[in-house]
Amino acid sequence: MSTTSQPVKDISQQRVGQLVADDFRAAHIFSQFGIDFCCGGGRSLASACEKADAKLSEVEAALLASAVSGQKEDSLNQLPVDQLIDYIEDTHHTYVREKAPLLIEYSQKMVRAHGEHYEEIKPLAGWIQALIEDLVPHLMKEERILFPSIRAMAAGEQVNGCFGHIGNPINAMEHDHNDASLVLEKIRELTNNYQPPQHACTTWRVCYASLAEFEADLMQHIHIENNILFTKALSLAE
Template identity: 75%
Template sequence: MSTISQSDLKLSQQRVGKLVADDFRAAHVFSQFDIDFCCGGGRSLASACNKSAADLAEVEAALVAIDTSGPKEDTLNQLAIDKLIDYIEDTHHTYVREKAPLLLEYSQKMVRAHGENHPEIKPFAGLVQALIADLVPHLMKEEKILFPAIRAMAAGETVDACFGHIGNPINAMEHEHDEAIQMFEKLHELTNHFQPPEHACTTWRVCYATLAEFEADLKQHIHLENNILFPKALAQSA
């Protein structure tokens, strides 16, 4: 997926709808600045910013900053435990917290606009809500309980925790990972694998595309924990 470049001809004059069509992640930027990319998709970026009282330079900078690059897996595998945890929190936990509110917003807009005529949308939105409701406290449990214990153990400090062996909270987190993946399996069934129908509006299309991206990030997130971080932690405890 190509990023939006400053070399694009007069970014400020491009239509908001075209920017979203070229890269759906632009919709996330527009949502953050309260810019209507659906019904107002025909406006130029400059006009849309003016209408929403958003700073054009800030919006342009956010669009140009869209990027999916990151370190290669072999680099991550070589990180010390504390640095790996930093990466997981800064990259994947931050991603969940940034995109979860957008998924809720998009799915609820779909319910309001199409829920009565498309019976699959309400259960879809409910499942999105349930997924987010499970993931947010999951992150907190990792950040407040498990990760500090792993950091302390890696530093050779005594871990005074109520959960006993470090394998106990690791097993609990892995179980919650499995539950999240099962929810995505149900979402695939409801959405024809995130393929919007031909009549779908822009919000509908952006919601499905965001959810597909969210799933890809979550699977990488879970992989780093289940297959790299947790085995390292268990090896430290042996």
């Protein structure tokens, strides 16, 4: 499953333990599907899927998506700082601004329609509101303060800021990221990992699906900033 491995369509007879050894991200996927890659690591992927009652095609698709994501991350690592910031703003910041109003709209509709009958609805709407209210100013702080300073450092220019070392605003942004992750944990708990109940209406189902997508994008967003951009910025400051 690594960038140099065989195409995913050919891995059905590879041992699951070896797939994890080749790329640790496979372990997360196998865990999601209930596939034993420890004691059962000697089984072929096809055999392991059969034992776990998991669809081989779905597992292979997840492995392929992970491999593509890994290749994308490798390419992001190679980007100059200014282009990496452009990517974050154009891709992830834009996504948050587009999706955030929809999440609030869906959750408020759920409160009006179901808030008096299902106890999880009102708290869920509150946590969604809190997440968005934290994220939007966070994006602005990055775009107006941190990112311009990193761009200036990369260009060898004077950094105009009263925050001292670049590590100080980076620490503040990482603290915000941690807070967002904690809120997502609350949302995941209230939504039963984004699994709507059988009686859920269309808006309810769309809301949960949108939240799952939003979390996936936000986790990738945070990962790119914390582990790629901020690492590069701190190296520039050395």
